[in-house]
Amino acid sequence: MSAAKAITPDVLVVGGGPAGLSAATTLRELGVDKVVLLERDTVVGGIPRHCGHSPFGMREFRRILSGTRYAARLEARARDRGVEILTRHSVLSVGDGVVRAVSPDGPSEFRPRRILLATGTREASRAARLVSGERPLGILNTAALQAYVHLEKLAPFRRPVIVGTELVAMSAILTCLSGGIRPAAVIEANADPTARFPFWLLPRLLGIPVHYRTEIGAINGKDRVQEVVARSQAGELGIDCDGVLLTGAFTPESALARLGGLAIDQGSGGPVVDAFGRTRDGAIFAAGNLLRPVETAGWCWAEARRIAGSIARDLEGGLPPRRASIPIRTGAGIKLVVPQEIDSKEIDRVDLPRALPELQLRFSERLRGTLTLSAGDSVLWSRRITSAPERRILIPTAHLAIPPAATELTLQVVQSKAL
Template structure:
């Protein structure tokens, strides 16, 4: 047990959102800003994305992931942020009291405010309930990139890639650069989840793409030996491979939140927040991809910066406690809505929007309702996993008299 210590703001997680929040706090003159990073260095996911583009809006230049992570660390050091690496938070206690473990032992930290910025990870094979044997060689993009860019090891030579999100493209690039040759890319939907490069890129490299196809079996005694696909036409096909790369299907890394006193939102999988990023315990805030799967490093950075500023306001006594809240109910057609509630009185700066993801794509009407009354609506075409933003103002104007509003997306097809 090491000595208990105190800080003004503890930030859990040293990725883009966490570092950006720390920078904002220091720029606002907050004296003690401590980033708690469980890995051996801060930087987050970009540390092992060995390809551009990162950093254009933050630093005005295009960087590779590791260079971007290094820049984040450099900026933090210059700004006087304290980064404690190899420091794992083991429990979140009421009013900003954190339990930690470090190589020197356990410790307690009392923080005036805590910003949770623990990011996202990809959903593993188990939670996807994928059929088959459980051999060595089934992993996610994050693990692959950690293996290639940090440990300099290849986990397989001929994997089958599942998914076509933006990260899937990153996975294909990582494989190609390392001399790993994917045998195919499989996507359950009839089109790629990510925008145009994903549709084109693997094909350019000569990797077969299967849309409307599903991985229905994994075989292998000790290492993956083969996979079975069910193709769009209903036929099955066996594919020889020595690994399965499960890409995307991000979930917030919200383990600490789930085991704590803080409220969790089942839609996003992250902590429940108001428009200031404030959790159910007002000593806690959250920022970045912990809030929802999944945005870019750049988005997370800007979000972290904004939340950092709000927390600085809070420390100055300029963030009013919530007198009343409007709960945002996630209606039909929506997978998630963040923030989950609006605190009144509202103020700026705030997150500024309600961020939504649709359960399925299509053309239809997005509406905000108070019972049967439609407070706001908009016609739009949406795709799964793509960001939808509704300005907070639309809701604030409408929600003055109500405690709950519902947001729903009514697809034309659903009639």
């Protein structure tokens, strides 16, 4: 094998989705000289480039675009600003200030001043969902469906059962319709849809049966899927179909962060970060859906712009050193919080804007009560709340009166109960 090429950019961005492209573009706009973006696929754009439907682009371009056109615009803007985009580059390792990658041209070694991980998220596989049954053709996730329909112009099935009601499931339904595919049913394990109103109305408006409190029990079929056995408290239901589409149940694509020895948060599945988007390795930042599953493309784009601002400031010596910050613990029913650490000494500095100015949290179940953020017996913030799983909840961190002696903060729902 030939010797690795040594490259020394100011910032190396790993991942070419909306977050990575946004951050790289912003870094160049802020005057960072050499910004290199690595993408393992042949084309940048991330998940949106597989989406032939709208709406994308309102925050970024002030117009409604299909995902494919949106991704192309993000790439064009990045190249126009001078970002060096290297596709077909698979990163093998990140650590000790060195990023090692391989491409069809051979191995490369990057020694950037700062690293931004924007490796995104992925849907849970059949194995991760513990779905039993036979192994016929026709079992896909949303990304594979979108690649078939929008990129290959193929229909992998005609009457699939869709598992899940997250926003991505609604996207999958639109993809099915554009490919002449008519879903046979939608299955949701919870009592309510995960997607917000009015998005969850889509299958109902299209006349697609939706079964709540129902799980996929088994998949039957020899060469191809022929039946899904759906299980609920009412018993078993056989649904004739020719495919199964597994949607949602996202998890951050955090393999590189784990291999690099970064601290991983058990709730989000992504790296532990502070309010500037820094991991505990002060030279490595993280952005986008690596931080938590899953946010919209527009949210990731805007958040990554702010994190890019933190990186540019850090290159100029404008960020305080990464030090042991106050960890944020979560109580029952709270799935995750981002960031997971906060520095009370920097919280009110108006000259030091935080890339993550709010605590972003999600519930793992439907809860009602008083959401509180406290330091010991001192309540710093509280609000009455009723929220379903996976809804975005934001707590502003500006002007929190954190006691100087605080060693941790606690988020919990007081007197909560399942609805």
